Amino acid sequence: MDKRIIHIAVLFVTILLAQILIFNHILLFGIAAPLVLVYFIVRTPIDMGTNILLTLSFLLGLAVDICSDTPGLNALACTLTAVVKKPVFYAYVQHDDRMKGITPNILTLGLADYCKYLFTITGIFSFLVFSIEYFSFADIKEIFILTLGSTALTFLLLLGTDSLVTIRHDRRSK
Amino acid sequence: MRNLLNFLMKYSTWFVFAFYVLVSLILLFSFNTYQGAVYLTSANAVTGSVNEATSEITGYFNLRKINESLQASNAALENKVLNLTNEINHLKTLVDDSVRYAGLPPRFDYVTAAVINNSTRRPRNYFTINKGRADGIAPGMGVVDQNGVVGIVNVCGNHTSRVISVLTKDQPFSVKIKGTQFVGSLAWKENDAQSAWVEEIPRHARYRIGDTIVTSGFSTAFPEGIPVGTVMAQVKSGDSNFFTLKVHLSSDFNHLSTVRVIKDSLKPELDMLQRFDRKEE
Numbered sequence: 100m101d102k103r104i105i106h107i108a109v110l111f112v113t114i115l116l117a118q119i120l121i122f123n124h125i126l127l128f129g130i131a132a133p134l135v136l137v138y139f140i141v142r143t144p145i146d147m148g149t150n151i152l153l154t155l156s157f158l159l160g161l162a163v164d165i166c167s168d169t170p171g172l173n174a175l176a177c178t179l180t181a182v183v184k185k186p187v188f189y190a191y192v193q194h195d196d197r198m199k200g201i202t203p204n205i206l207t208l209g210l211a212d213y214c215k216y217l218f219t220i221t222g223i224f225s226f227l228v229f230s231i232e233y234f235s236f237a238d239i240k241e242i243f244i245l246t247l248g249s250t251a252l253t254f255l256l257l258l259g260t261d262s263l264v265t266i267r268h269d270r271r272s273k
Numbered sequence: 274m275r276n277l278l279n280f281l282m283k284y285s286t287w288f289v290f291a292f293y294v295l296v297s298l299i300l301l302f303s304f305n306t307y308q309g310a311v312y313l314t315s316a317n318a319v320t321g322s323v324n325e326a327t328s329e330i331t332g333y334f335n336l337r338k339i340n341e342s343l344q345a346s347n348a349a350l351e352n353k354v355l356n357l358t359n360e361i362n363h364l365k366t367l368v369d370d371s372v373r374y375a376g377l378p379p380r381f382d383y384v385t386a387a388v389i390n391n392s393t394r395r396p397r398n399y400f401t402i403n404k405g406r407a408d409g410i411a412p413g414m415g416v417v418d419q420n421g422v423v424g425i426v427n428v429c430g431n432h433t434s435r436v437i438s439v440l441t442k443d444q445p446f447s448v449k450i451k452g453t454q455f456v457g458s459l460a461w462k463e464n465d466a467q468s469a470w471v472e473e474i475p476r477h478a479r480y481r482i483g484d485t486i487v488t489s490g491f492s493t494a495f496p497e498g499i500p501v502g503t504v505m506a507q508v509k510s511g512d513s514n515f516f517t518l519k520v521h522l523s524s525d526f527n528h529l530s531t532v533r534v535i536k537d538s539l540k541p542e543l544d545m546l547q548r549f550d551r552k553e554e
Contacts, residue, residue, distance in 0.1 A: 149286045150285060150286055150289045153286070153289050153293055154289070154293075157293040157296075157297070160297075161297075161300075164300070169305065170300040170301065170303070170304035170305065171296075171297045171298065171299070171300030171303075171304065171305065171308075172301060172305070174293070174296070174297040174300065175294065175297035175298065175301060178290065178293040178294055178297060182290055231301065231308070234307065234308045234311045235311060
């Protein structure tokens, strides 16, 4: 089986389990929830077909929804975030042959570009999740506070995880 | 077929995206009470405003039918009023009568008709209605619209009739000032569809500008009290014992649409008596 498929499958299952078993139960200071399932969208290879990315993102969101009793909420947020992944990526990274087929991480993009890319995707996803959850612009202030808190927490968590995973992987390959 | 497949393949991403969004929204609104309630409220508001706009537009298409049904119910009500007035007048004449009153048979009846042809600019104006002999219409019957007197049936076909308009020279109508017994004769003389003249009003009659002119009830064509117009001014008359009033006509003869023909059940009897009178003369 293709190594890349196994990698994506492991990523899918790991993120799903981490989200539903650990991070679903955390809400820091009442304003910051770690929404780590966005990491799947962030870390899938950039040349992955949009239809496949949409399908996997939708299924991941749906699985989290089923376990969290919020049917449709994460599935919708994941689908919408998946569709803007490429435009966001190419907003920070130039169209280049070297960028074809890469998996976005600190090593491939560099810390600065990767941080921008990760922060934007996380921000969009957090905003979508809380907008759909509140479903009313009368609560826009709370939506923004929760979005900022959750984006910051998720960004730090994912950046930390990414550093550990990537650096360990880099050492192993050397 | 190939073009269709090419089209589907080309835009497959958007179809897949739309499908997942749709499924997510269905799940969201079906299984989340709060989001479902918000969606239903917003959807109801949108549906309500769309329905309101639709009914405002389509409402105009039904106006003709509504107008016809209103005219019919108006005719029925006027008929009732006239017959009740008739009954009351009759009851007033019964003084301490021990015989039980059985009531009068209704005298007047109305037939609603649509105006299918109309003229207002000739010396003698006529209009045509879509009811005729088959509907019980006969020459000599009065015709009114929702505002007042408009003419008298002149010639009848099976399904259409020609009506002499009030706007006709040499066609007098017996009228009076409302609330008085001062009777005159309504005549139209000039090329103005909005005014006519009431002649032969006795000099001692009292009236004010704006008083209503109504039918006198002295003919079999019209019952008493149907509006004809309002007094505009007094004009000089050749005869010093009478004066002439200029009258603003109640009906808009340029826009006649639905009219009612008055059927008087006593008309044959009254006509026969009039013929008898003439023979004696």
